[in-house]
Amino acid sequence: MAHRRIGIVMHGVTGRIGTNQHLVNSILAIRREGGLPLSNGDRLMPDPILVGRNVEKLQALAATTGIERWTTDLDAALADPQDEIFFDSAYTATRPALARRAIAAGKHIYLEKPVAPTLEEVLDLRRAAEAAGVKHAVVQDKLFLPGLAKLRLLKDQGFFGRLLSVRIDFGWWVFDGEQVPAQRSSWNYRLADGGGLVLDMFPHWRYIMEGLFGRPTSVTCHIRTAQPHRRDERGRPYTVDVEDEARALLELEDGVVAEINASWANRVRRDDLLTITAEGTLGSAVAGLHRCVVQPLSTTPKPVWNVDVPAAQDLYAQWAPVPDLLPLKNSYRMAWEAFLRHVAEDGPNRASLIEAAKGLQLIEACHASHRERRWIDLPDLGG
Ligand SMILES: NC(=O)c1ccc[n+]([C@@H]2O[C@H](COP(=O)([O-])OP(=O)(O)OC[C@H]3O[C@@H](n4cnc5c(N)ncnc54)[C@H](O)[C@@H]3O)[C@@H](O)[C@H]2O)c1
Known part of the structure; x- marks a missing residue:
């Protein structure tokens, strides 16, 4: 050696x-x-x-x-x-x-x-x-995260049956720097410095989609600046000129529909800061960064809809964890x-870099979709 x-x-x-x-x-x-x-x-x-x-x-x-x-x-x-x-x-x-x-x-x-x-x-x-x-x-x-590796394992095992839909929920509250210092650098909120949530996060969503669920073929997106006024690292006020929220709907190959809900202005009440939910005819899964839970068809309950009394079922308890079978590495x-x-x-x-280009293609399509208020197709870039 x-x-x-x-x-x-x-x-x-x-x-x-x-x-x-x-x-x-x-x-x-x-x-x-x-x-x-x-x-x-x-x-x-x-x-x-x-x-x-x-x-x-x-x-x-x-x-x-x-x-x-x-x-x-x-x-x-x-x-x-x-x-x-x-x-x-x-x-x-x-x-x-x-x-x-x-x-x-x-x-x-x-x-x-x-x-x-x-x-x-x-x-x-x-x-x-x-x-x-x-x-x-x-x-x-992100594809190497344990939670996402578990999703891949499930997919390769045929757990989902026919994949129906995917949902990405991402984000947390980023303080505006008024009373509490912001926990992200101010350049993230300035266009000239390469800021903006879509440019920052949609490269990840693009390769996660193709890596796990299918190639995106078209997108519609709504973006917004939820917090337009912030203070920088030195406490100086500045105006945010990029989006800090984006909601996108994507069509993937094979008829799968994907939703993305990403925001620096949301308070978290879900399993993790990033969760990916995949629904299939034979089972569904929800993955966070590390953990992943499943509900197969065989244990899917019949929920009871009752407007007269508070819910008796613990909906979280109806999901089973996927064990840590794969070796863990950063x-x-x-x-x-x-x-x-x-x-x-x-x-x-x-x-x-052709994979990086696919990310930018999606980013530009998201901005165009918002600007023009319409669906944008995503031609296959190959690679
Ligand atoms: N792969 C991922 O999941 C992931 C996660 C976070 C960040 N990133 C990327 O990594 C890069 C850095 O992000 P970060 O969160 O570490 O940011 P950060 O603000 O903590 O670090 C920025 C770095 O850039 C340097 N820099 C050079 N010129 C600068 C300038 N003119 N103004 C400000 N900083 C300047 C800073 O000195 C610092 O070392 C970004 O491009 C971001 O998109 C990727």
């Missing part, structure tokens, strides 16, 4: 998702376990260099993680041929320009979603990456492992 090093330029990892998920739970976790096992028995050891704008933040992150290489000079990092991969999890607005620089420097690119604000830009990036002969992928972590790490194997040994890549 040999150890093989792989250098990764990690940009934007001082941010929330970059530090917690990509660096600590993924790259550092792989390093701690002695590298990623490859199919020939070798182990691939990721060697990150942390890149950002703020020296103090970088120094602090380097100190807490034990990563020795860091810099504020992205050009110098990109110029180093020892680092093969460029990764970006900084705020959304700068991503396409950064990715273009990385491609020009011959790096393989792995990018947080959304890859770019428009479909055209994602397709341009893909063309550039293909022309340069570099590998490319977008972060698609979902971002699973996505990293797939990309690293794709780069190191040409392993399969289910998250190339």
Whole structure:
């Protein structure tokens, strides 16, 4: 068994998702376990260099993680041929320009979603990456969540029979910063910075739909700014110029209908912050991030509708949990492992930039649907 090093330029990892998920739970976790096992028995050891704008933040992150290489000079990092991969999890607005620089420097690119604000830009990036002969992928972590893996298992076992409908309920209350500080960065609520709930979350809904239930073929969507006034990280008031709520209805292949209800202005009374409900002729399931419960046809009760007395049935008790049969690993790490194997040994890549493009296609269709108050078709982009 040999150890093989792989250098990764990690940009934007001082941010929330970059530090917690990509660096600590993924790259550092792989390093701690002695590298990623490859199919020939070798182990691939990721060697990150942390890149950002703020020296103090970088120094602090380097100190807490034990990563020795860091810099504020992205050009110098990109110029180093020892680092093969460029990764970006900084705020959304700068991503396409950064990715273009990385491609020009011959790096393989792995990018947080959304890859770019428009479909055209994602397709341009893909063309550039293909022309340069570099590998490319977008972060698609959610399919690796235990709750969603259970849904996949159920589907593969034929649990649902004929799939009828799907519902995604997502969100929680994001404070406006008046009395209680907001728990999300202010750029998320500004158009120029790549904010907006549809751009933020619909990339996930797109690959979850196709990965689990079927390709979306058309969409109608209503968006709204529920909280137009917020205060930023320093307490300064600003006006929100993007949506913080979106309600979409999608038609999928094979006649399945999907609803999406996503909001930064709702208070949660359901099983999890994200729940996915799938209804089928032979059974239904509700998955959260980790747990999943089912109600097969064989145990489906006949509910009693009675307007005269409070409900006697405990409707939640009529569902059974799906046990934890599959090995548990952090979902971002699973996505990293797939990309690293794709780069190191040409392993399969289910998250190339054409998949990112499908997300942007849905995003643009949602905005167009709201603007024009009509259904929008989603032609197959292939891939
Ligand atoms: N895969 C997922 O489920 C998932 C989850 C959360 C966030 N994300 C994506 O990751 C990216 C970062 O999100 P986050 O929640 O970590 O955000 P964050 O605000 O915590 O971090 C943003 C990072 O971008 C950097 N940055 C660079 N230029 C900036 C500028 N001009 N203004 C503000 N910040 C700037 C910040 O220093 C920071 O490191 C976003 O593109 C977001 O869509 C993906």
